[in-house]
Amino acid sequence: AQKVTQAQTEISVVEKEDVTLDCVYETRDTTYYLFWYKQPPSGELVFLIRRNSFDEQNEISGRYSWNFQKSTSSFNFTITASQVVDSAVYFCALSLTTSGTYKYIFGTGTRLKVLA
């Protein structure tokens, strides 16, 4: 079975705190992709990062960093020095190949509230 679990439903932090959003996935496929999306109150899905299953290097982009660990099937997302503008719902997603298409399986999302 393919599944993405985001156990944290909602997290509240005070501005400038660091925060980590957890993502655990399940798949038997050896080739897959993992993603993080941000959904602000306006509703659109904002792409943050894509990682393929063969690349376990961690990545840093400004205040954002991602920790991919195949051994624990986790792809966690850390925001350093959080800001009020980071307040949104964050979704982790898994992409599988079926008949040449790559449907995405999303987690239930984590709502992040950053308080001033």
Place this chain on the structure above:
Amino acid sequence: EPEVTQTPSHQVTQMGQEVILRCVPISNHLYFYWYRQILGQKVEFLVSFYNNEISEKSEIFDDQFSVERPDGSNFTLKIRSTKLEDSAMYFCATQTGNEQFFGPGTRLTVL
């Protein structure tokens, strides 16, 4: 930068009415998708479409739903007889290589 566009941004309809949600894919993209997000819930896969036919569909995508590319550019999702539970945000996505690009979504409200 090319974008996926969707119209309308918000559609309000009466229960039992037919609605058509439209998507303009990024040029040269060959794979198309529809996803649904009920308010406060996760984004769920509905259907994928390639070479003018459905590649895969979820359990949600029942006989009330259909997709097509009527003119080779637009990609549409039709709901034949809307129900209250069809109220959701509907996202179109198009794909090149192994990356999907999402449109801004259409918020459907069924009264």
